[in-house]
């Protein structure tokens with residue numbers, strides 16, 4: 001069936017192959033103008049309980065499918081998503097606000113995880129070797145952990161669901177995901193297309209509702225959920241880890257970041273500036289791997305800031321469906337939070353190198369602050385907005401110390417052409433991912449994830465199935 005974006009707008013949660021409808025609804029809004037897009041049935045904890053029970057039933061059959069059967073279904077889902085990528089991207093821009101070209105990029109990126117894990121489903125291999133006792137053989141078998149629960153944020157409403165659900169289904173697990181109430185439509189549209197390609201009822205369930213705590217509590221505390229995967233802020237992640245403890249779930253956490261972007265004096269400034277634009281302004285700065293702190297060698301400070309300012313000044317901001325380079329932040333409140341960090345930095349001595357007028361709307365202007373120091377809140381907190389902060393350094397040791405001065409450890413970026421320095425500095429950066437002369441680090445073939453308070457577990461890559469599989473050792477004796 002051919003779809004436009006309207007025919008991909010579903011009425012509510014997708015549970016056990018059924019679409020939930022209810023008189024209790026919530027409104028999903030166009031983030032560029034605040035207009036309602038639709039209303040959705042507002043799922044309550046009992047819908048979440050039902051979804052988990054259905055996923056547990058479906059697991060009995062799904063776990064016994066072959067890797068090849070799961071791979072074929074995932075590839076069919078991938079093909080369907082690609083076939084409808086324009087409609088999916090339109091819907092994503094409407095509900096999230098990012099420019100249409102970025103939304104299309106996200107659809108391709110999310111679908112890429114589904115294609116990647118379709119491949120991995122065929123390669124879930126165990127091991128066999130001699131034991132240490134005469135006549136014993138050790139057989140190692142990988143089994144799906146069971147029902148997977150997931151909670152995802154609003155900044156990547158397609159890709160964050162895709163990379164968790166694809167890994168779960170490839171491993172032979174069933175899936176219950178709750179997508180953020182600000183952006184539930186993309187995940188439901190993905191479920192609609194999964195239904196069309198024949199992913200069996202109960203295997204993939206998407207629950208949408210505004211009661212984040214109530215729905216989250218059911219997922220994190222249900223004994224039927226074997227593994228819980230979360231993408232979101234460190235603050236909420238800390239609570240959810242505690243909630244998962246009572247049933248000793250497998251947990252993976254993709255949490256906040258505070259990425260340093262280090263520019264050494266030997267680098268090609270144009271290359272660093274082009275990467276800086278991507279690392280900072282993708283999704284208007286609302287990306288966990290967005291550069292948060294630009295650490296620039298004092299000898300290239302002026303050259304870098306001037307070249308960056310030229311690019312930033314040319315950015316257009318507006319409705320993502322109308323060709324703007326940058327859309328709004330997710331809400332007016334989000335913009336006010338960014339502004340509070342900026343005002344605090346200015347009061348503490350930072351300098352506004354570039355900004356534009358701001359009308360208190362969600363369209364926070366692209367801004368460049370210089371003279372930012374490591375004691376300012378803006379240096380130590382995730383900005384999640386289109387604000388560049390520049391701090392200069394004079395030695396490699398100082399750059400490393402500044403970069404590591406954070407409780408986060410998700411992504412870091414390093415710009416230099418000195419190979420010995422790359423090796424030295426990278427080895428000392430306490431980060432799960434380091435972009436070296438490259439800011440486009442997200443890739444289904446690569447292990448995405450952080451260290452320290454940015455979380456644990458890896459998504460994508462050949463390591464990405466590990467969290468969804470448990471090892472059973474079988475001792476073969478009696479020979």
Ligand SMILES: NC(=O)c1ccc[n+]([C@@H]2O[C@H](COP(=O)([O-])OP(=O)(O)OC[C@H]3O[C@@H](n4cnc5c(N)ncnc54)[C@H](O)[C@@H]3O)[C@@H](O)[C@H]2O)c1
Pocket residue numbers: 151152153154155156178179180181212213214215216217231232233234236237239240253254255256257287288289382410450454
């Ligand atoms: N590491 C990554 O891969 C990654 C990716 C995207 C976003 N993030 C992080 O996510 C944050 C931005 O997203 P956000 O503001 O929506 O984060 P958030 O933690 O407030 O919300 C994330 C999700 O959790 C839900 N939630 C909130 N409180 C909850 C609770 N008590 N129980 C259960 N669920 C709850 C929200 O409704 C949303 O669906 C940033 O910190 C960003 O760095 C990290």
Ligand SMILES: N[C@@H](CC=O)C(=O)O
Pocket residue numbers: 155156159286287288289442448
């Ligand atoms: N942008 C991340 C998700 C975090 O916000 C990604 O690239 O996967």
